[in-house]
Amino acid sequence: MNKITLDLKHLRPLTLNKYIEAERKNRYLGAKLKRVGTAYTRSVFLQSMVDGVMFTWPAKLKFDWYLPDRRIDPDNWTFTQKFIFDGMLTAKLHGKSFLENDNVKNIGGFDHDFYLDKANPRLEIYEMEATHEI
Incomplete structure (x- = not known):
């Protein structure tokens, strides 16, 4: 089973409440957060491609979150x-x-723990493994 790991310290500023707060302050600040978040995750997936870790689509994804504390709601x-x-x-x-399109043809679902x-x-x-086709 292929696995890719992301560092939560890079995702923490991108959580929903932080993003809403940024959008309310200034729409350009929200756009910057999106740019920064996408750039970080892109670099992680590029490195995984270099390392030979690819997902076979369509697939279902499992997200295992190992949180530093309980302060931020799931x-x-x-x-993010x-x-x-x-x-x-x-x-x-x-x-x-890494992924051609993030529509339901490729993403069969996801679970979060x-x-x-x-x-x-x-x-x-x-x-x-994707259990069904849409």
Whole structure:
């Protein structure tokens, strides 16, 4: 089962409440957060491609969140999956994309599970077999 790991310290400023706060302050600040979030996730997926870790689409994804604390609600963390999918879409290496399109043809679903790990907060994304076709 293929796995890709992201560092939560880069995703923490992109949680839903932080993003809404930025949009309310200044629409350009919200756009900057999206750019920064997509750039970070793109770099993670590019590195995974270099390392030979690719997902086979269509697939179902499992998100295992290892949180540093309980301060941020799970729905705020899961909002960052928008930036994660955008990073997958923009990660291209030698003319090959990590993910061609994030529609229901390729994404068969996703599950989120949450754990506490103060020493090593991270997000692990696993490729699971797609159980059905839409």
